[in-house]
Amino acid sequence: MISKEEYERLAQAACQYYKRAGIVLTTAEKERIEIADFGLQDVEHTGLQLIVYVNTDRVCAKEMVLLPHQTCPEHKHPSTGALPGKEETFRCRYGRVYLYVAGEKTPNPHCRPPHGSEAYYTVWREIELNPGEQYTLFPDTLHWFQAGSSGTVISEFSTHSTDETDLFTDPRIKRTPEISEGI
Amino acid sequence: MISKEEYERLAQAACQYYKRAGIVLTTAEKERIEIADFGLQDVEHTGLQLIVYVNTDRVCAKEMVLLPHQTCPEHKHPSTGALPGKEETFRCRYGRVYLYVAGEKTPNPHCRPPHGSEAYYTVWREIELNPGEQYTLFPDTLHWFQAGSSGTVISEFSTHSTDETDLFTDPRIKRTPEISEGI
Numbered sequence: 001m002i003s004k005e006e007y008e009r010l011a012q013a014a015c016q017y018y019k020r021a022g023i024v025l026t027t028a029e030k031e032r033i034e035i036a037d038f039g040l041q042d043v044e045h046t047g048l049q050l051i052v053y054v055n056t057d058r059v060c061a062k063e064m065v066l067l068p069h070q071t072c073p074e075h076k077h078p079s080t081g082a083l084p085g086k087e088e089t090f091r092c093r094y095g096r097v098y099l100y101v102a103g104e105k106t107p108n109p110h111c112r113p114p115h116g117s118e119a120y121y122t123v124w125r126e127i128e129l130n131p132g133e134q135y136t137l138f139p140d141t142l143h144w145f146q147a148g149s150s151g152t153v154i155s156e157f158s159t160h161s162t163d164e165t166d167l168f169t170d171p172r173i174k175r176t177p178e179i180s181e182g183i
Numbered sequence: 184m185i186s187k188e189e190y191e192r193l194a195q196a197a198c199q200y201y202k203r204a205g206i207v208l209t210t211a212e213k214e215r216i217e218i219a220d221f222g223l224q225d226v227e228h229t230g231l232q233l234i235v236y237v238n239t240d241r242v243c244a245k246e247m248v249l250l251p252h253q254t255c256p257e258h259k260h261p262s263t264g265a266l267p268g269k270e271e272t273f274r275c276r277y278g279r280v281y282l283y284v285a286g287e288k289t290p291n292p293h294c295r296p297p298h299g300s301e302a303y304y305t306v307w308r309e310i311e312l313n314p315g316e317q318y319t320l321f322p323d324t325l326h327w328f329q330a331g332s333s334g335t336v337i338s339e340f341s342t343h344s345t346d347e348t349d350l351f352t353d354p355r356i357k358r359t360p361e362i363s364e365g366i
Contacts, residue, residue, distance in 0.1 A: 024276065
């Protein structure tokens with residue numbers, strides 16, 4: 001859960017990142033920026049700001065902001081039966097993001113998991129994305145990502161987004177955001 | 184068919200529009216900008232510049248540029264049997280675009296079809312998109328669009344893109360670009 005004040009502060013910070021990235025949002029969009037704190041009460045370290053542009057049955061597009069060194073925790077988008085899980089392409093628009101996926105561990109990775117959550121970060125192949133660079137994640141791929149020291153703005157192009165089906169490595173995590181007062 | 188010189192000129196113009204929109208492309212992307220002249224030999228009026236970021240079986244994302252008053256001609260993305268046609272969301276990033284779809288004709292529309300092609304423009308409900316504004320087109324929806332006087336940059340978020348299945352109102356149109364010399 002985050003406070004209304006924290007929501008406002010982070011949403012305003014996200015707007016500044018969008019502006020730096022040259023991304024124009026409508027007034028209505030600025031008022032519905034989402035803050036994900038993943039239920040860990042430590043949004044500065046484990047958290048994500050985002051605006052969802054469109055999310056139909058077939059296509060989703062969003063623009064995510066991570067503050068400097070902020071982390072989106074490890075998770076995957078599972079397939080269920082014949083229904084394939086979410087596929088997503090991350091495209092860095094501003095700053096730098098380090099993306100971690102399964103595979104041979106990168107020696108001396110740039111990032112460390114948030115303090116106290118180390119046990120829930122298990123994939124260590126590092127992919128560095130600078131503006132204009134992108135990476136496609138297919139369903140059932142464990143991944144996590146962290147912004148570099150300047151923060152980052154990342155476009156996500158994907159199939160339908162259903163946050164409630166995401167599988168996080170950390171069992172403490174709740175994806176659905178809770179805000180302490182109505183906003 | 185367009186000449187190599189025309190390709191280079193339009194690709195460079197597109198790069199300038201991307202820069203104005205704050206969109207960063209990699210060097211490799213700048214070298215594979217696509218110019219669609221639709222086979223009408225009049226690319227300044229009927230044409231489109233674009234870069235495809237990703238096009239998997241499920242998701243496609245691209246960034247389109249239209250020069251001032253340049254038009255993407257009327258077409259639709261048909262469903263075939265049980266397979267639904269392409270769904271696409273246009274999001275204006277820079278300049279202004281006028282999108283035309285089926286529905287009640289807008290009085291005094293801002294655009295006119297390219298000279299000599301008037302017969303092949305049949306839908307006249309006008310949707311004006313300025314930066315940050317977007318519109319979603321579901322399959323089988325006839326549409327065309329034209330840039331305003333400053334040109335435009337438009338992101339497209341969609342299902343898999345298969346240009347060869349597009350149905351154009353104008354039977355003279357060929358979607359697959361042809362360039363007179365290898366590039």
